[in-house]
């Protein structure tokens with residue numbers, strides 16, 4: 001994390017760990033605290049994943065195409081499967 005998510009100040013300092021073990025930061029600009037976020041898949045990748053799911057490819061094949069670990073996929077497929085675009089079919 002390079003910027004404060006609240007005011008975009010670069011004056012952030014490490015402020016211990018959150019209860020989940022993530023790095024905690026404190027902004028010197030707005031005095032608010034922020035926790036480092038786990039990077040999520042890009043929107044483009046999510047769109048691609050949805051399309052691959054519609055083709056009924058196996059998770060293994062999708063993992064190879066998107067070059068992501070299989071551990072990442074079950075969660076993402078659950079998210080994609082619950083997306084409005086895929087329901088009602």
Ligand SMILES: [Zn+2]
Nearest residue numbers: 004007027030
């Ligand atoms: Zn700030």
